[in-house]
Amino acid sequence: MLVYRGFSQIAPSATVLTVGNFDGVHLGHRALLARLTAAAKSFGLPAAVLTFEPHPREFFVPESAPSRLSTLREKLELLADDGVNMVHVCHFNARFAALSAEEFIERVLVDALRVRHLIVGDDFRFGAGRAGDFATLRNAGARLGFQVESMESITLDGERASSSAVRNALQSGRLEHAARLLGRPYSIDGRVMHGDQIGRQLGFHTANIRIKHERPPLQGVFAVEVKGLPGGPHRGAANLGYRPSAQQVVRPLLEVHLLDFCADIYGAHLNVRFLHKLRDEMKFPDYGALKAQIASDVAAVKQYFQL
Incomplete structure (x- = not known):
């Protein structure tokens, strides 16, 4: 084109x-x-x-x-x-x-x-x-x-199928309805960059994806599929937002924990498809509570994918 x-x-x-x-x-x-x-x-x-x-x-x-x-x-x-x-x-x-x-x-x-x-x-x-x-x-x-x-x-x-209808569905967490209006799951592209490795410290390796959206139409924790890596698409749990329980960021950050892939992917350009919303972002009192919630989120994602 x-x-x-x-x-x-x-x-x-x-x-x-x-x-x-x-x-x-x-x-x-x-x-x-x-x-x-x-x-x-x-x-x-x-x-x-x-x-x-x-x-x-x-x-x-x-x-x-x-x-x-x-x-x-x-x-x-x-x-x-x-x-x-x-x-x-x-x-x-x-x-x-x-x-x-x-x-x-x-x-x-x-x-x-x-x-x-x-x-x-x-x-x-x-x-x-x-x-x-x-x-x-x-x-x-x-x-x-x-x-x-x-x-x-x-x-x-x-x-009426419109950008506003899709936006409203995403903002209210109705990802399945947004996918029907789009004819495909909603997705965001971005490149994997180096992060502060908090996920690794908590026992959950995450890909930190730099996105160009300054105000994405959705935030929270999601079940996702990721395209752009060998053997994909790969399933994962994703957080999109401002990380209120870690080093808070000014621009929204997309973090993805892949369930079935572990390799050095820095620099890779990925497409993340949002399939189901688990919850909103929330602030935890300490890393122990955050780790427990991440474990619960990963378990919920596995249940969603029937793994």
Whole structure:
């Protein structure tokens, strides 16, 4: 998959395009991407996505912007998995936000991305003040030579599949429901780094994983599967949070105790899939109490996996 930053480089060919944030790449996104790739095949053109960095809400209201479900790297990996050929990452800044709907269509969609066929969600709005909508696109397409189609939202048991619905499920510990909305278990990527080896002192070797999420949408202790190591996926118990019972950290840290793997994995890039929440993070009076709770958590994870 080709990835372009900004619009200084014009798309190498005409495109079948969709536009959106695609945070989490949930069932609704994936249905849209399936239609995108099918249309691209019928036109004999690349399936292209225009997405934004940062998320527009992080630009407009940073103090109240929601937690991201996926980092840019994770999002790009998920888009590639769904068959996208080309992604244009737009730097969302004041200059871009000020583009009128017509300027966005002519300068971005037509001149830079060479759109031949555009597919958008039924709630898609764009341009300064969110003035542009589907009717705006359809009228411009008739004038400028591209086709436009919209796609209705995907619902699951009456609930709209959306990034907000996934985020709410994760925050409330309903990981199984989040997985249904996503079409896969929620996961976070990160690289294994050196830690303070407290887990080893307590008798539980842990992989300390540096993650890019500044405010992950979930915290606590979980049953997980880990991909990225030989012989995987491997099962484990994970803590995601700020370690209130050890040397507390400023940024959230993901620590994973693997049940069936023991090797030097420093530097490895791992994908951790969150399958089931055991409990919230809590502060213990001493390391003895912490060790006992970890042993209980590991036992609960083994029971979850029926080991």
